[in-house]
Amino acid sequence: MPELTAEGILDSSPRMDLETRFKFGCGPGMACFNSCCRDVSILLSPYDVLRLKNALRMDSSEFLEKYTLTMRSQDKQIPVVLLRMDEQTRKCPLVRESGCSVYAHRPWACRMYPLGMAEPKGPNAAAGRFYFLVEEQLCKGHGAGREHSVREWIESQKLDPFDQMQAPFLELMSHPGWDAAEPMSQEKLAMYFMSLYDLDRFRRFVMETRFLELFEVDETRREAIATDDEELLELAIDWLAYSLFHEKRMKLKTQVVVHEPSGMGMSSASQSPG
Numbered sequence: 001m002p003e004l005t006a007e008g009i010l011d012s013s014p015r016m017d018l019e020t021r022f023k024f025g026c027g028p029g030m031a032c033f034n035s036c037c038r039d040v041s042i043l044l045s046p047y048d049v050l051r052l053k054n055a056l057r058m059d060s061s062e063f064l065e066k067y068t069l070t071m072r073s074q075d076k077q078i079p080v081v082l083l084r085m086d087e088q089t090r091k092c093p094l095v096r097e098s099g100c101s102v103y104a105h106r107p108w109a110c111r112m113y114p115l116g117m118a119e120p121k122g123p124n125a126a127a128g129r130f131y132f133l134v135e136e137q138l139c140k141g142h143g144a145g146r147e148h149s150v151r152e153w154i155e156s157q158k159l160d161p162f163d164q165m166q167a168p169f170l171e172l173m174s175h176p177g178w179d180a181a182e183p184m185s186q187e188k189l190a191m192y193f194m195s196l197y198d199l200d201r202f203r204r205f206v207m208e209t210r211f212l213e214l215f216e217v218d219e220t221r222r223e224a225i226a227t228d229d230e231e232l233l234e235l236a237i238d239w240l241a242y243s244l245f246h247e248k249r250m251k252l253k254t255q256v257v258v259h260e261p262s263g264m265g266m267s268s269a270s271q272s273p274g
């Protein structure tokens, strides 16, 4: 079995493409039912957090506090969010005897399992994308059930909206600006975390500071971000690309006189809106 590290996967996992077929079955009748929801590292994308906090009808700050751990990526020290396992049982806090309690809104990684996806680093990474089987002894589904192609699996797990919402986020994560000699300030990293993951707080930041006075945001977008989390997440990514990497994704209103911007490109942006 290949070692489950990035290097192990890249070196030794048989690479699968969308048409590769594999046999896999899963369901409540399996002896291993729910074993895969214990002691796992599940990275949550901003869209995963959005789906889960809405499924649980929670404010994003409350969700992050109760269900997640925040760490820093080893290479660039970017904040990353993981689903927090129960300290005693090591189970996912969202698993019940009957299965996943948020099944329709479960994260990308849970949908993909037992498949993983990898892309080589560097330009044109998506072209080198491949899939691989995560074969763990605890999972009795391998070789059981029916045959699927990778493409069929991805369709059956309804991964499309996750992939669509994830693409601009992945682009932001791999922006060359992260490799600048000067490390990102703590203030900017805090803003990055809040804008992407603590979406309800980001909404208050947009609505209750001078954000809308300073930036051109058309009426349709203004109305949408007031209630639509997906629109708000798109705005958050545009705003971060602008304020962290000077991408022309936001436009200052012409009548606004901007003094020396703070860390995030607007004087009030570094303050919590609350």
Ligand code: SF4
Residues within 6 Å of the ligand: 036, 037, 038, 040, 042, 092, 093, 094, 095, 096, 099, 100, 101, 102, 103, 106, 107, 110
């Ligand atoms: S979110 Fe659902 S599918 Fe994912 S680990 Fe938790 S219980 Fe399992």
Ligand code: SF4
Residues within 6 Å of the ligand: 025, 026, 027, 030, 032, 033, 034, 035, 036, 037, 113, 114, 138, 139, 140, 141, 142
């Ligand atoms: S361990 Fe494998 S077969 Fe068992 S419930 Fe989890 S995914 Fe399904």
